[in-house]
Amino acid sequence: MKILCVAEKPSIAKEVSRILSGGNFRTRNSKNKYIKNYDFKFNFPRKGSCDVTMTSVVGHLTGVDFPPAYKWGNCIAGKLFDAEIVEKVMKQDVFDNIVNEARNSGQLMIWTDCDREGEYIGYEIFKAASKGNNRLAIENIWRSRFSHLERSHIIQAAANPVTLDLKAINAVSCRIELDLRVGASFTRLLTDALKNKSVIDAKDVASYGTCQFPTLGFVVDRYKRVKSFTPEKFWHIQVELAKDGVKTNFNWTKGHFFDRLYVMNLYQECLKHKDGKIIKLEQKRRSNYRPLPLTTVELQKDCSMFFKMSAKAALEAAEKLYNRGFLSYPRTETDTFPATFDFKGTIERQTSDSRWGEYASRLLTNGIENARSGNKNDEAHPPIHPVNYVNINTLTSADEKKVYEYVVRRFLACCSKDAIGQQTSATLLWGDETFTSSGLMVTEKNYLEIYTYKKWESSKQLPKFIQGEVLPITGGIIKEGKTTAPNYMTETELIALMDANGIGTDATIAEHIDKIINRGYVVKEKKKGEIIVPSPLGMGLIEGFDGMDFDNISLSKPFLRKRLETSLQQIVDGTTTKDEVLAELKGLYKQAFSVSNRNINQLVNYCKTVISENS
DNA sequence: GCAAGGTC
Missing domain, CATH: 1.10.460.10 (Topoisomerase I, domain 2)
Incomplete structure (x- = not known):
């Protein structure tokens, strides 16, 4: 029995072939320069030992359009809502390859991504294959369900196909x-x-x-x-006091008001008191979380923010790096690594770099932190991560250098501990009003050491206040501010x-x-x-x-x-x-x-x- | 000459 397997893209066809064949496959070219046909033997539990040809498409095979009678200028635009729609093959060479390979296949197995569009591409593949082999029926098509390229997962998927989901x-x-x-x-x-x-x-x-x-x-x-936007004025009270020669500003816990007179009255009451009293002191441990595993949208947002790179340029650079095997697949919605992900191996490949290699080595010695799990999963691709090491000095494109370095640093940050800080806050009572002030001390930078794009730094420290102590107010003023326009x-x-x-x-x-x-x-x-x-x-x-x-x-x-x-x-x-x-x-x-x-x-x-x- | 969705 011959089985034809078709993936959504060439990289998947190659990798799945490598896994199923145990590395023992033969490669044939197709008319399309990106697409290869891989021949090997595989033992499918349902069919026994089979001759397999694994190939792929490159995304959608077909597109839609209106018939010539509805060409621009030939009809009024409103007609298009009920016009007939025709399907056309967009990539004839890819289409022909499927037709040819299906001719002597007894079974078609779809290996497209596990998402809605993947299901439809599977259907397009089925239609092409039926052109070459009319014995193929849609209800008998095998559809593999896989969400990453880990060996045992792929073997499982090969053994447990489902049918195409007509609803999707x-x-x-x-x-x-x-x-x-x-x-x-x-x-x-x-x-x-x-x-x-x-x-x-x-x-x-x-x-x-x-x-x-x-x-x-x-x-x-x-x-x-x-x-x-029209700015609006507001008012608030701010207090300053000095201890051990250190001046500290306190902010009003009530925030601010748009009524000046109201603030004025409260302020007048405060002014009757020369001193203020520290009524509460608190020490809190603060965490600054390591980033989530990287999705496409996050990559684009960050590259735009950190490097002023357009979303399109960022994705293009990531694609080029992917095509040369440096990065994983760059179009993903998944922000959780699969349980089987090889963190150790991925980090080891980065240890020789002059910029982040030392950090990567330290992670390996001191222990890799479990990456956080987000709640998005496209069931098709893992988060974006470095695959193979490249010295960025050897890359010619400035965008690619930045994107590779960013992806590596982001990945290492994902496997690092959260940053830790101590926040000290003091509450001051002046008259009937309360004010607070706080200081942050970053005690462990952890992931921030490698994820240099983000800043979380110690602020000015509070003097050593004592609970209940009474201190003279050195400055209490009404401050005027105004609301600012959105950016x-x-x-x-x-x-x-x-x-x-x-x-x-x-x-x-x-x-x-x-x-x-x-x-x-x-x-x-x-x-x-x-x-x-x-x-x-x-x-x-x-x-x-x-x-x-x-x-x-x-x-x-x-x-x-x-x-x-x-x-x-x-x-x-x-x-x-x-x-x-x-x-x-x-x-x-x-x-x-x-x-x-x-x-x-x-x-x-x-x-x-x-x-x-x-x- | 039109869309949005895949992928190279």
Whole structure:
């Protein structure tokens, strides 16, 4: 019996082949330069000794589009909500390889990632394989379930296949259809209308996407909050006292008030007392936690914050390092290491480095701390970690140097002890009011020694107060402050917002940000750090849509996309169906489209006004 | 010329 195994990407095909064959496999090339076919023997408990060919695709095999009758210009944009959709092969050479290899195979086994998209890619592989071999039936397809590449886990997965999950496949096909219909119809509507009035160049496209616009919406929303902010004054009491020649400031436990007179009255009462009394002294042990295992989103947030690197550049650098075997797979949502993870071996490979090698050695001698466990798991990939050692001086790209060093330091930090400090705090009673002051002493830096990006330092120490002691107040004043505007959006914050609202995935968040930059909807600006602000066009589009009278929905906010995500999960869980979700969400977007279509001139004129006001 | 999702 011959069994054809197909993974989602070349690296998995190679590694699984190596494990199942015990290293004894033959490699054949395919027409695609990334894809190899591996032949070996393996004993499947259900079939006995089999000839296996293991190969892979490179992500999705097929894409969707409208038939020629619905080409841009051939029909009105609104028609696209109910137009026929055709599937097209995007990578013919990859597709052909599956067709060929399936011809004389008695069994197909899918080894794609254990997530929703992986299930759908499995279905695409099945369809390609059936082209070459019509004896393959979907209900007989083996689907392996594996979440990492540890040997015994892979052997287990090979022995215990399940069937393809049609519910997950339907969920993805629902997403694909909705994104295409909504994206294409709104993009054509916007582009044609804006071009018609010369708001955008003839060569430009004004795209709408279910992820692009909520992303743009976040940026516009923040920008408007900054611009419309009016500071408000507030008042509070601050006290200073001196002991042993050391002056210490105490802060009011009541915080601050916006009513000056009220604060004034309390202050007047305080002033009747010359002395204050230390009524409480406390010593607390403080921990500063080592970081969680690294996900893609965290990597991008940190690289943006620490190195001013765009999310896209960070992911690209990590991908290059992965392709040369230096880092593990860089697209992961998992922040927990598998129980079998080889921490010792991974740390040992870093001991020769001149920057962090000594620390790595010390960890090995003094004991590796168990990494913390987060609560995210994509069931497909482990957290990002260094695989093989590379001296960063030999890397040519500055981004790659930074990303590799960061991943190593982050990993070593994960295996280190938390930082420990002692916090001393004192409470002072002055008249009827209480005030506090505290000092921090970092006693053990631990992970902070290696994770140099983060600062947690000792503050000024408190003098040795004594419980109950009465000390003269050397300064008690009313201080005026004012509320400050929120800051402009940083890329780090934008990534966090998208992640929290389910806009995009670990693999696509960076692309969405990049896209709205390339469309000219937002720009990056240097202003004490890098910020992202909307362009007049981006402002105009969001405010234009927000000004329309939709029925309880918004085209610029993340709610609809989030609702889709929730519905997709319900399809997977079996509590609803693809048809129901499509009917509901397509209906909502279709309504919004017809309102937009009616008011498109208003939107265009509005964009025009905003642009001319800002030029 | 349109989307978002995989991956190289």
